[in-house]
Amino acid sequence: MSDTTQLLKTPLHALHVELGGKMVEFAGYSMPVQYPLGVLGEHKHTRAKAGLFDVSHMGQLRIDGTDAAEKLETLTTGDLQVLTPGRMRYTLFTNETGGILDDLMVTNAGDHLFVVVNAACKSADLAHMEAVLGGQMTELSDRALLALQGPSAEAVLSALAPEAAELTFMRSAAMTIDGAECFVTRSGYTGEDGYEISVPAEAAEAFARKLVSHPDVEVIGLGARDSLRLEAGLCLYGHDIDTGTTPVEGALEWAISKRRKAEGGFPGADIILDQLTNGAARRRVGLRPEGRAPAREGTDIADANGTLIGHVTSGGFGPTVEGPIAMGYVTIDHAGEGTEINLMIRGKPNPAKVVALPFVTQSYKR
Amino acid sequence: MSTTKYTEDHEWIRVEDGVGTVGITNHAQEQLGDIVFVEVPDVGRTLSKGDDAAVVESVKAASEVYAPVSGEVTEANAALADTPQTVNEDATGAGWLYKIKLSDPSQLDDLMDEDAYKAHAGA
Numbered sequence: 398m399s400d401t402t403q404l405l406k407t408p409l410h411a412l413h414v415e416l417g418g419k420m421v422e423f424a425g426y427s428m429p430v431q432y433p434l435g436v437l438g439e440h441k442h443t444r445a446k447a448g449l450f451d452v453s454h455m456g457q458l459r460i461d462g463t464d465a466a467e468k469l470e471t472l473t474t475g476d477l478q479v480l481t482p483g484r485m486r487y488t489l490f491t492n493e494t495g496g497i498l499d500d501l502m503v504t505n506a507g508d509h510l511f512v513v514v515n516a517a518c519k520s521a522d523l524a525h526m527e528a529v530l531g532g533q534m535t536e537l538s539d540r541a542l543l544a545l546q547g548p549s550a551e552a553v554l555s556a557l558a559p560e561a562a563e564l565t566f567m568r569s570a571a572m573t574i575d576g577a578e579c580f581v582t583r584s585g586y587t588g589e590d591g592y593e594i595s596v597p598a599e600a601a602e603a604f605a606r607k608l609v610s611h612p613d614v615e616v617i618g619l620g621a622r623d624s625l626r627l628e629a630g631l632c633l634y635g636h637d638i639d640t641g642t643t644p645v646e647g648a649l650e651w652a653i654s655k656r657r658k659a660e661g662g663f664p665g666a667d668i669i670l671d672q673l674t675n676g677a678a679r680r681r682v683g684l685r686p687e688g689r690a691p692a693r694e695g696t697d698i699a700d701a702n703g704t705l706i707g708h709v710t711s712g713g714f715g716p717t718v719e720g721p722i723a724m725g726y727v728t729i730d731h732a733g734e735g736t737e738i739n740l741m742i743r744g745k746p747n748p749a750k751v752v753a754l755p756f757v758t759q760s761y762k763r
Numbered sequence: 764m765s766t767t768k769y770t771e772d773h774e775w776i777r778v779e780d781g782v783g784t785v786g787i788t789n790h791a792q793e794q795l796g797d798i799v800f801v802e803v804p805d806v807g808r809t810l811s812k813g814d815d816a817a818v819v820e821s822v823k824a825a826s827e828v829y830a831p832v833s834g835e836v837t838e839a840n841a842a843l844a845d846t847p848q849t850v851n852e853d854a855t856g857a858g859w860l861y862k863i864k865l866s867d868p869s870q871l872d873d874l875m876d877e878d879a880y881k882a883h884a885g886a
Contacts, residue, residue: 430823431796435796435797436796436797436821436822436823437796437797437799437822438797440822620796620822620823621822623823624822689800689844690800690802690820691799691800691820691825693824693825713822713823714799714800714820714822716799716822721800743802743815743818
C-alpha cells in the first residue's frame with residue numbers, strides 16, 4: 398500500500414470519504430474506487446439513471462492566443478482550426494515514431510482553447526505543450542471536473558442550468574450554476590449521454606452535493622468508470638494505447654481529421670499516414686469470450702493452432718453485457734469480426750470471438 | 764464435531780471426519796466486492812498446501828484462492844458457475860468452493876482459530 402498521506406486530493410475528497418468511498422491511489426491522487434453501492438450497482442445505475450464522477454485528477458488547461466489551435470495542431474492529429482466556438486474534438490498527442498503520448502479533448506471555448514488531458518500524463522503533457530505554446534498555456538489547477546453521465550443527466554443538470562438541455566453531443570458552453578462560473582461540455586467516458594462540468598474548486602463540493610441530492614443520481618467510483626468505458630469500447634491510456642501503439646493500430650483513424658490526413662504536420666505523420674494507406678500489422682479489436690471467465694489485461698491471445706497473435710489490453714466483466722468482455726491487439730489477419738481466437742487464461746485456451754466495438758449501444762444526444 | 768480454521772490469505776476451512784470444506788471469509792468477499800466469476804478445482808485433483816486452488820473474480824480483479832492444507836479434492840461447488848454472487852451473499856455457507864480430504868491433518872495446527880483470524884483481519 399502506498400502512503401496515503403503523500404497523495405494529492407481533489408476538492409471533493411472530504412465528500413468521497415463522507416459518502417463511504419473506498420479510497421485508493423490513482424495517478425498520484427487519492428480517489429474513490431467504489432462506494433457502498435458497489436461496482437456492479439454503480440455501473441448499472443449509471444446506465445439506468447445518472448452517475449456522478451469526480452474526474453478532478455485530470456488535467457484542465459486553457460490556451461490563449463489567436464494562433465492557439467494552429468500551434469496545438471503541430472502536436473496532435475486533429476483539425477483544431479476548424480472548430481468553431483462551442484465545438485470540441487477528441488484527439489491524440491503523437492510522437493516521432495507514430496506512438497501515442499496521450500489522448501485528449503480540445504474545445505473551442507470562444508476566446509481560448511479548453512483542453513483536458515489524462516491525470517497520469519498531465520506533467521509530461523504540460524512539458525510537451527510548453528515547448529510549443531510557452532506562456533500561452535495555463536493549467537487550471539484551481540478547478541474541479543465533474544462528470545454527470547446517464548439517461549437522467551440532462552434532466553438533472555438542466556434543472557440547475559436550463560442551457561444544458563440545449564447542448565448536443567460534443568458541444569460546450571459556459572454557464573453560471575448557483576453563482577459559480579462553470580464550463581460545461583456534453584461529453585463523457587461511459588457511452589451514455591451526459592456532461593463534464595468544469596467548476597471552480599471552492600464551489601465544487603456544494604455543486605456535487607446538489608447533484609447527489611437528486612434521487613436519480615448516485616456517486617460512482619473508478620471501478621465502474623472503467624467497466625463503463627470498456628463496454629463503450631473507449632480506450633484507457635497506458636493500457637489500450639501508449640507510446641508503442643499508433644493511432645492506426647489502435648483503430649483510432651477517426652481521430653485523425655481529414656485535413657490532417659492530407660497535410661500531415663504532426664509528429665510521426667510519415668509513419669501514421671503510411672499505415673493509413675497500407676495498413677498496420679496489428680489492430681485493436683473487441684473480444685467476446687464464449688465462457689464466463691474474464692480475460693484480464695496481459696492475457697495472451699492465440700490462434701486455433703496455439704500460435705501467439707496478441708494480448709489483451711483491457712478486460713473484465715461487463716455488467717450491462719452480463720458477461721466477460723475485453724479489448725486487445727491481434728495480428729491484422731485475425732482482426733476481422735467473427736474471427737475465432739483463444740484467450741490463454743491461467744494457461745488454458747478459452748474460446749472467444751473478435752467482435753465490433755462498442756459492446757453496448759452508445760446513447761449520445763446528437 | 765467440526766473445527767473451523769483460517770488462513771492469513773482469508774480462506775476458511777471447516778473440517779469434519781477428515782474432510783475440509785474450503786471457502787473465502789466474509790471479510791474477503793467484502794474486500795473483493797461484487798463477485799462475477801468463480802473457478803473451482805476439478806474433483807480428484809491433488810493439492811499441496813499453498814497451491815492455487817480456485818479463482819474468485821470481482822468486476823475489478825481476479826484473486827487466487829490458495830489451498831489451506833494438502834489433500835485431494837472430493838467435491839466442488841459447481842453451482843457457483845451460474846451464481847457466483849452466492850460467495851458475496853453467504854461466503855461461509857452456500858458460497859463454499861470445494862471439499863478436500865486432508866492428507867496431513869496436522870497442517871491444521873498452523874492455521875488460525877476464529878479469534879486469531881478476527882484480529883488478523885482487523886474485524
